[in-house]
Amino acid sequence: MVIGCIGGGSNFAGIALPFVREKLVEGKPLRIIAVEPSACPSLTRGRYAYDFGDTVGMTPLVKMYTLGRDFVPAPLHAGGLRYHGMASIICELYDQGIIEARAVPQLETFRAAVQFLRAEGIVPAPEPSHAIAVAIQEALAAKAAGEKRVILFNLCGHGYFDMAAYDAFLAGQLTDYEYPEHEIEEAMAHLPQV
């Protein structure tokens, strides 16, 4: 099982694409999971459509899962995982069912981060903590099923620039946030017509 967080798709592609080859060419029974914040659910709740890659609307149109270029990220600590779209290759692999996607909320993410740093002595950034949360979910699922699973996740950044976020979490000041459905509906109405 290969797990990575996704903002625009770079670190996830780096860890996952070699395994996509193993899955497709060598037929290895791998599961590959892209993890995004539930506050910015491009893959899990966005539409697969042509959209601009930037907010201003200057880039060429790109087919991708998108929340719309006018998506405004909530003031959360999802760090760099607040891009409205996603790299095309990730979107196509997801659309074809070759990779999976899962959204996790902010509080579960920070609980996973703190559990990880207490166990490993490494402070993870909020971004990879989304992947850590799913690695923990999958490890617990394997334990419950009595199965042995090899779980690889990408620890794509440290959290030494994110002490304020940890501080807020430990002070109980963070909350969960689900991106509202009506915002998605509204943004979809503004997608370029192709």
Ligand SMILES: Cc1ncc(COP(=O)(O)O)c(C=O)c1O
């Ligand atoms: C540590 C870290 N991981 C992940 C990301 C998300 O980007 P990408 O999905 O392109 O890897 C960012 C973006 O700022 C980041 O700072």
